[in-house]
Amino acid sequence: MVNKNGKEAAAFEFLSKMIDEVFSAHYIKETDTMQQELQETPQDPSQPMGYESIEQFKELTGKRYRMLKEQKERGLTREGAFNETYGKEDQSNDR
Numbered sequence: 001m002v003n004k005n006g007k008e009a010a011a012f013e014f015l016s017k018m019i020d021e022v023f024s025a026h027y028i029k030e031t032d033t034m035q036q037e038l039q040e041t042p043q044d045p046s047q048p049m050g051y052e053s054i055e056q057f058k059e060l061t062g063k064r065y066r067m068l069k070e071q072k073e074r075g076l077t078r079e080g081a082f083n084e085t086y087g088k089e090d091q092s093n094d095r
Contacts, residue, residue, distance in 0.1 A: 051086050054079065 051057040054065045071081040 054082050
């Protein structure tokens with residue numbers, strides 16, 4: 001019975017070590033990829049990029065620009081809300 005427990009303990013130790021190595025290798029690889037992506041980011045992600053138009057926004061991001069609920073409630077046009085979000089000061093036709 002002692003041999004069986006010893007074999008089980010050795011097998012458990014072997015499998016634990018193998019699993020740890022796999023997770024460590026994956027984690028390091030994932031961390032390296034994330035760090036590389038962060039280095040490639042041109043600016044602080046909390047600050048919106050200065051897109052020139054809704055069309056450029058869609059072209060560069062692949063996403064449709066969506067107004068905030070608060071902007072809709074204030075009566076802004078889609079273009080006016082876009083300009084407010086991305087820094088253009090022209091707000092004619094906003095109301």
